[in-house]
Amino acid sequence: MIYLTRREHFCSSHQLSNPKFSDKENFEIYGKCAYPHGHGHNYELEVTVTGDPDRDTGMILDLKKLSEIIDKEILEKVDHKHLNIDVDFLKGIIPTAENLCVVFWKILEPKITAGKLYSIKVYETPNNYAEYRGGK
Amino acid sequence: MIYLTRREHFCSSHQLSNPKFSDKENFEIYGKCAYPHGHGHNYELEVTVTGDPDRDTGMILDLKKLSEIIDKEILEKVDHKHLNIDVDFLKGIIPTAENLCVVFWKILEPKITAGKLYSIKVYETPNNYAEYRGGK
Amino acid sequence: MIYLTRREHFCSSHQLSNPKFSDKENFEIYGKCAYPHGHGHNYELEVTVTGDPDRDTGMILDLKKLSEIIDKEILEKVDHKHLNIDVDFLKGIIPTAENLCVVFWKILEPKITAGKLYSIKVYETPNNYAEYRGGK
Amino acid sequence: MIYLTRREHFCSSHQLSNPKFSDKENFEIYGKCAYPHGHGHNYELEVTVTGDPDRDTGMILDLKKLSEIIDKEILEKVDHKHLNIDVDFLKGIIPTAENLCVVFWKILEPKITAGKLYSIKVYETPNNYAEYRGGK
Amino acid sequence: MIYLTRREHFCSSHQLSNPKFSDKENFEIYGKCAYPHGHGHNYELEVTVTGDPDRDTGMILDLKKLSEIIDKEILEKVDHKHLNIDVDFLKGIIPTAENLCVVFWKILEPKITAGKLYSIKVYETPNNYAEYRGGK
Amino acid sequence: MIYLTRREHFCSSHQLSNPKFSDKENFEIYGKCAYPHGHGHNYELEVTVTGDPDRDTGMILDLKKLSEIIDKEILEKVDHKHLNIDVDFLKGIIPTAENLCVVFWKILEPKITAGKLYSIKVYETPNNYAEYRGGK
Numbered sequence: 001m002i003y004l005t006r007r008e009h010f011c012s013s014h015q016l017s018n019p020k021f022s023d024k025e026n027f028e029i030y031g032k033c034a035y036p037h038g039h040g041h042n043y044e045l046e047v048t049v050t051g052d053p054d055r056d057t058g059m060i061l062d063l064k065k066l067s068e069i070i071d072k073e074i075l076e077k078v079d080h081k082h083l084n085i086d087v088d089f090l091k092g093i094i095p096t097a098e099n100l101c102v103v104f105w106k107i108l109e110p111k112i113t114a115g116k117l118y119s120i121k122v123y124e125t126p127n128n129y130a131e132y133r134g135g136k
Numbered sequence: 137m138i139y140l141t142r143r144e145h146f147c148s149s150h151q152l153s154n155p156k157f158s159d160k161e162n163f164e165i166y167g168k169c170a171y172p173h174g175h176g177h178n179y180e181l182e183v184t185v186t187g188d189p190d191r192d193t194g195m196i197l198d199l200k201k202l203s204e205i206i207d208k209e210i211l212e213k214v215d216h217k218h219l220n221i222d223v224d225f226l227k228g229i230i231p232t233a234e235n236l237c238v239v240f241w242k243i244l245e246p247k248i249t250a251g252k253l254y255s256i257k258v259y260e261t262p263n264n265y266a267e268y269r270g271g272k
Numbered sequence: 273m274i275y276l277t278r279r280e281h282f283c284s285s286h287q288l289s290n291p292k293f294s295d296k297e298n299f300e301i302y303g304k305c306a307y308p309h310g311h312g313h314n315y316e317l318e319v320t321v322t323g324d325p326d327r328d329t330g331m332i333l334d335l336k337k338l339s340e341i342i343d344k345e346i347l348e349k350v351d352h353k354h355l356n357i358d359v360d361f362l363k364g365i366i367p368t369a370e371n372l373c374v375v376f377w378k379i380l381e382p383k384i385t386a387g388k389l390y391s392i393k394v395y396e397t398p399n400n401y402a403e404y405r406g407g408k
Numbered sequence: 409m410i411y412l413t414r415r416e417h418f419c420s421s422h423q424l425s426n427p428k429f430s431d432k433e434n435f436e437i438y439g440k441c442a443y444p445h446g447h448g449h450n451y452e453l454e455v456t457v458t459g460d461p462d463r464d465t466g467m468i469l470d471l472k473k474l475s476e477i478i479d480k481e482i483l484e485k486v487d488h489k490h491l492n493i494d495v496d497f498l499k500g501i502i503p504t505a506e507n508l509c510v511v512f513w514k515i516l517e518p519k520i521t522a523g524k525l526y527s528i529k530v531y532e533t534p535n536n537y538a539e540y541r542g543g544k
Numbered sequence: 545m546i547y548l549t550r551r552e553h554f555c556s557s558h559q560l561s562n563p564k565f566s567d568k569e570n571f572e573i574y575g576k577c578a579y580p581h582g583h584g585h586n587y588e589l590e591v592t593v594t595g596d597p598d599r600d601t602g603m604i605l606d607l608k609k610l611s612e613i614i615d616k617e618i619l620e621k622v623d624h625k626h627l628n629i630d631v632d633f634l635k636g637i638i639p640t641a642e643n644l645c646v647v648f649w650k651i652l653e654p655k656i657t658a659g660k661l662y663s664i665k666v667y668e669t670p671n672n673y674a675e676y677r678g679g680k
Numbered sequence: 681m682i683y684l685t686r687r688e689h690f691c692s693s694h695q696l697s698n699p700k701f702s703d704k705e706n707f708e709i710y711g712k713c714a715y716p717h718g719h720g721h722n723y724e725l726e727v728t729v730t731g732d733p734d735r736d737t738g739m740i741l742d743l744k745k746l747s748e749i750i751d752k753e754i755l756e757k758v759d760h761k762h763l764n765i766d767v768d769f770l771k772g773i774i775p776t777a778e779n780l781c782v783v784f785w786k787i788l789e790p791k792i793t794a795g796k797l798y799s800i801k802v803y804e805t806p807n808n809y810a811e812y813r814g815g816k
Binding site for chain 6: 137138139140141142143144189192193194195196198199200
């Protein structure tokens with residue numbers, strides 16, 4: 001079993017607050033991330049696929065095709081967008097790094113046609129990142 | 137003459153569009169940066185001061201104090217904010233990296249109490265950045 | 273299960289040598305790291321916590337609080353210090369990256385109040401780092 | 409169990425194509441990587457060893473010795489070389505990142521004299537990398 | 545005057561040797577870079593343009609267009625190629641970082657339609673790079 | 681005129697304090713950097729030389745030789761050392777980044793045998809660095 005990773009980038013706005021909570025509660029929970037007009041990040045997205053390299057090609061899957069899948073399914077929807085407002089598949093979801101990992105997993109997992117999805121990592125900054133490896 | 141640089145970080149939203157232009161024109165000029173709900177970046181801000189090190193301290197100026205000045209004058213106003221909406225000193229200014237450099241220069245230049253401000257660099261991403269060294 | 277990571281930084285001195293060994297033996301074992309007056313690093317510390325995101329907040333735990341815990345328990349004790357001399361919890365411990373991971377785990381593990389500590393990574397340089405995931 | 413990692417670098421050429429395939433098929437499979445005169449990368453190689461730190465030294469193994477082993481067994485053979493032409497142990501192997509991981513594992517695994525080899529990571533670029541942890 | 549920089553990437557092979565010299569001389573001059581089958585790098589190319597931001601757009605020039613110019617004039621010709629063999633505009637030129645800077649300047653300088661070209665930087669590795677600012 | 685840069689690394693301890701000042705004054709001036717047992721950094725040193733590439737070699741000077749000069753004159757003296765105690769050429773000098781630049785310039789400037797020394801940059805951390813370009 002080999003693990004093959006493709007790293008992509010997107011620049012988006014988001015805001016962290018839950019409409020169930022009062023403004024005061026949201027600031028207590030999310031701090032500066034709750035400011036009403038949002039802020040943004042240069043997100044990094046790492047998608048790792050696992051499998052055995054094909055004997056003839058030496059590849060688990062074509063990184064170019066993986067990149068195209070990520071681009072079509074994720075980046076075209078989130079890049080240069082406001083994650084709370086512009087993205088259908090994030091409606092009703094608080095766009096923490098944790099939640100982005102799970103949502104991106106659900107979207108990408110059925111699209112991987114060679115090997116199996118192993119991990120989704122989302123970096124908000126070089127100092128803050130989340131990872132999801134599927135399952136419960 | 138020595139050049140001393142402090143690098144700081146802030147995470148903000150912005151949107152590029154000029155109300156003088158039609159939506160169509162704004163998209164032609166700014167592309168994805170004109171999307172109406174904005175997007176964001178992990179900005180990097182480099183402030184370079186030039187001068188002669190003090191004979192007794194070996195320092196042009198105290199980087200800790202420079203960091204405090206940048207924090208008070210710039211970061212507290214822009215970090216986790218929407219640059220087009222939340223920042224008084226950016227009202228009416230299109231927040232391109234070029235314009236941010238000039239505005240930050242005007243704010244910081246009179247606050248530097250040892251040495252002289254030499255350069256302001258603003259990175260939107262590792263691949264896109266602007267620099268201003270003062271003057272015309 | 274999601275994995276959430278916070279990366280922090282500290283600048284410290286250390287020296288590698290064991291008083292049980294002769295100077296000659298220490299130099300054979302540790303090379304330049306045994307020089308008597310020590311040397312230093314810009315250490316990077318990655319703390320990874322695992323758990324399920326809270327349904328209401330979308331977060332495993334508040335990264336700001338995790339950052340405060342790391343700051344209070346670790347960084348205030350080691351940053352800008354000499355690890356062999358200044359740090360109570362390192363007395364009698366050779367401050368290799370391997371040992372730092374284990375010591376930091378023992379300190380942080382009981383302080384994590386949401387989710388569970390999963391991994392401690394200590395980078396001495398971008399090219400040399402150790403990781404501990406608990407257990408034997 | 410601690411995991412200790414050493415990162416090394418090498419600059420090499422490679423070309424991806426399988427002589428079993430026609431030129432047209434190779435371009436369909438490998439895209440620009442199939443160009444006949446090859447291209448190159450600043451490869452990064454991460455070698456992770458796992459084990460218990462020695463009680464007297466605080467080290468799983470000496471990173472300096474690990475670095476020497478990697479240098480002698482791998483870097484001297486591949487650095488500033490063309491991977492398809494110049495490297496005996498890559499004869500007949502398509503030098504994808506996946507295959508490099510497996511070949512490097514087979515070479516290094518018996519040379520690790522303290523701890524056990526845990527993982528080999530090969531970065532072609534910061535955005536494309538493969539990992540192998542042994543086994544089937 | 546503002547300085548605006550766009551960073552791009554390409555992966556190429558090259559070999560350093562001068563046919564005027566004997567093999568022995570070439571090895572004395574270029575070391576490992578003279579190996580006959582070449583080696584490669586993940587090159588980074590930084591193109592800096594200087595000018596005054598347009599009053600209406602806030603931009604010196606459109607970074608997207610600058611990126612397209614660099615792509616068409618440089619990257620399409622050198623990316624995934626062997627610089628000594630595949631690139632018309634490098635025929636007869638030893639592809640050192642110094643020479644690449646000058647050649648890229650000559651190609652790009654007349655294509656910059658807003659602002660003026662100020663600097664070309666070519667990174668062979670993060671540790672080795674050359675810069676050219678025009679003129680003699 | 682081309683500018684050619686070589687980046688090197690060293691890991692050292694230092695402490696900032698002036699014996700002319702009281703402990704209290706040193707803490708006011710240098711903060712945590714005045715702690716008595718010192719702290720350390722992964723320093724980065726960038727040495728830039730300027731000149732015209734030789735017509736036959738395409739190089740201003742051989743980066744390998746520049747690297748050897750830096751290694752012999754600087755790195756062997758400072759790497760894995762305590763800058764306040766172990767380094768002859770730093771005796772009586774407060775080892776701020778500003779002062780290190782000037783001292784390294786004075787040592788390296790007469791050793792550069794092709795081209796001319798243009799700049800010395802010393803990074804204490806990625807966020808704090810000084811540069812010296814010679815002269816008054």
